[in-house]
Amino acid sequence: MLRRAWTGYLETHGNSDVSSSDRAVMWQEYLRNIAVDRVTAARPAAVAGHPTAGAYPAVLGYDAAGHPRRTPPSAIETRYLPWWKATTHDD
Numbered sequence: 001m002l003r004r005a006w007t008g009y010l011e012t013h014g015n016s017d018v019s020s021s022d023r024a025v026m027w028q029e030y031l032r033n034i035a036v037d038r039v040t041a042a043r044p045a046a047v048a049g050h051p052t053a054g055a056y057p058a059v060l061g062y063d064a065a066g067h068p069r070r071t072p073p074s075a076i077e078t079r080y081l082p083w084w085k086a087t088t089h090d091d
Contacts, residue, residue, distance in 0.1 A: 002038070005031040010079075017082050032084045 009031045012024035019025040062068055 002031075002034050005034050028084070 005027065008027040012021065012027045013019065019028050
């Protein structure tokens with residue numbers, strides 16, 4: 001779920017964190033809800049907001065011998081999202 005939400009967010013927002021369509025707003029809310037669910041599962045206190053970040057490596061595949069290639073640290077991109085207000089939602 002989290003991986004799909006992250007991908008959907010990136011596809012609809014590009015390099016900007018501004019929602020420019022209803023679909024972009026939907027992906028932002030979906031990602032926020034998953035993040036809040038994960039945080040509240042680990043810490044059952046009230047959550048008013050939470051910073052969200054994602055780090056995703058490039059998929060490098062396999063070498064000629066069939067061994068997975070390692071992802072060099074320089075190939076991992078990190079993106080920090082703005083603070084979003086956490087709201088209650090239906091599961």
